[in-house]
Amino acid sequence: MNAMTGSDTAGDDRAAWRPDDPIDESATARACMDPHGIVTGWSEGARRLLGYRSAEVIGRPAASLLPGEPPAETLRSLKTLPRWNGTATLLHRDGHRLAVNLLAHRRPPDGEDKEGGEWLLVSPLARPSSPLQDDALVLCAFTGSPFTTALYDTGLRLRRANANMERVIGLPEAAMQGLRVSEIVVDPESDRTEQCMRRALETGEQQHLQQSLHLAGQESESVWTTSLTPVRDAEGTIRGVLLSAHDVTEEHLARGRLALLNEASIRIGSTLDLARTAQELADVAIPHLADFVTVDLLPAIEGGDDPLAGSPPSPVMLRRVAYQSVLEGCPEVVVSLGTVAAYPDESTAARCLTTGRPLIENVTVPVIDQVARQAPDRAEQMRRFGFHSVLAVPMRARGITLGVATFSRHRRPEPFERDDLLLGEEITARAAVCIDNARRYTRERLTSLTLQSSLLPQRLPPQAAVDVASRYLPASTQAGVGGDWFDVIPLSGTRVALVVGDVVGHGIQASAAMGRLRTAVRTLADVDLPPDELLTHLDDIVIRMSAEGESAADTVGDIGATCLYAVYDPVSRRCTLARAGHPVPALVTPDGAVEFPDIPAGPPLGLGGLPFEVAEIELPEGSLLALFTDGLIEARGRDIDQGLDLLRKVLARPAQSLESTCDTVLQALLPDHPTDDVALLIARTCALDAAHVATWDVPPDPSAVTEVRKKATRQLDAWGLDEAAFVTELVVSELVTNAIRYGGAPIQLRLILDRNLICEVSDASNTAPHLRRARTFDEGGRGLLLVAQLTQGWGTRQTYTGKTIWAEQALSIPRSSPSTRTD
Structure with missing residues (x-):
């Protein structure tokens, strides 16, 4: 707004204007006054009206331009209202008095003090800016117009305004006549309107624009579509501009709500992580719906359990899982993330959960006083940040109450309305379904982890053929628990079998299939079958498991798996290996050389009818065999060959122990949490001499x-x-x-x-x-x-x-x- 009066405060008493510019700045008397009543700006029009040059007025109290004390009612209005209009008596430089129509706008201050800020005072001078024939133009412009309409002359000065314009602006036509748009509505959008009016005069073409205006007397912004039409007389000469505006605030808000719902459908539920889903809800609602959002869940939810039926016991215990604010750092927060807090029966959250319905509450002084008796820290934050409206929505999915989402406003002046409640319900309902999915997944994941942990070897059996170390890493929460496994099986004649396998898929189904295959391998190993024959029998078992799955209504059909089976004899120091679609193991010889032996791939388990081949290699005493599943070498942004090359480099480094080798391999290849299960088995060969x-x-x-x-x-x-x-x-x-x-x-x-x-x-x-x-x-x-x-x-x-x-x-x-x- 300072830019609007930049020429007014210049040292030159005359406003700079171009001959081809239709706007005569001197046609309006304009002055600026700071909050202390000191004149800070003086235009050429003001000099023409009162006779004072800018140097004689700027820096003086504005009261010196009055013949006496202003009326008390006027002073009260100037202290409380954003705008004032009326008739004022001013003193001319030569001493005589002038009665002028005066319009005063308060410029919004930079801070939060609503009573501060600079004042802009404008008064039209009594002279026409162009020969405008009122009767013909009024008949043309105002007959039957349903819109907010105003007629401006070629100097962009208002000549006529219809009743809708008077209602919207809140001023009578007489108070606006002779003023420009930027002097009637003090808003940055006014300058854009005047630019379009000039373009309409210059081109003779109608101009259109959409604007968001904060009109005096209104708490919130309104959205308008405006048409600026050149007005011609009977000879076709442009005599003015007709401004026609239509309030499309409701349509704009409706489109905004639809856009927010669309954004929520995309952003909420991007993962199966419960806390992240709750945070996505809070992030989406800021700032379009609320200024501060919290998401609190019943404590049983995070463990995957179902909460108790009926209303929660009093006081309601909730765990804070997410929050967001329009203010950086969320200074409004009282309850930190992960903290379980008690909510009394009278609190908004408790009443929302008890009734099972969303509710809107206006934050009044009695409400804050009631909160202060039970939670003084919360009441203090409500006073400090000026909370005035709260919307609480219960989070329910599949008949289960999960928690509550609370939306608050302290920056946006308008309170929550029914449309906001419906919008809050929509995005909260979506988040609730996603959180329930995450809850159910968490429960299944814990069950799968427990099942898988019980099926994997708790401790490796004693044997003298190899020294071993192992690691198992479950997949990330998003991917779910898979069916990777490893095993060390002592065989007759001091021999040992080393096994690594991977069942395709994740979840309880994969864990259960892994357990059945591991049991089958141990059973077949007890029969002491050669590796290729063992994989053939295991292939048949997988085919039968798939057939069983197809006939069962509650399970997945096809089951696929890969497996590597190796038998090492410490007497002959020979290792016999066969693999079914599994990655080749790494071999580290005592001199530090790393290679991946040429072992026939073999088909994955479950295809049937295809043979498996055996490879036999002699291992010097002290050799390392590294068996692993594909989750170790496959990663996002890295192909298998890169993973194998990185594994080769890591294994080539000397290590103090097999345990440290396992840790080094995982740190190098999987610095972040793996996206797939990983099983790693490292064995150092021993030998029995003569x-x-x-x-x-x-x-x-x-x-x-x-x-x-x-x-x-x-x-x-x-x-x-x-x-x-x-x-x-x-x-x-x-x-x-x-x-x-x-x-x-x-x-x-x-x-x-x-x-x-x-x-x-x-x-x-x-x-x-x-x-x-x-x-x-x-x-x-x-x-x-x-x-x-x-x-x-x-x-x-x-x-x-x-x-x-x-x-x-x-x-x-x-x-x-x-x-x-x-x-």
């Missing part, structure tokens, strides 16, 4: 049993295991005898000393022995029964050349450093 293994070839002759038994006894003596000799002799006799009688050459006996003592007999037959109970007069059939009772365990595994029968004895006696006899 001092722990004794092997003898056995001739296929029953007479060889005695000699083999003696060799085994001498080996036990060398290992310091004399007390195990009796059981070992019996086991060797039984297993070797069965191999000679029922098996085929070549036959081999092997003793392995590890944590336990293992006896293995291999032959070329694929026929496995069966444990049976001998009848009273049977001459045979008791040997394997004795072996089963005297040893910790026994079994059979198929080999590519036949079978191996093994028996394992637990050792509890101290022994010296082992040595191997070769006799």
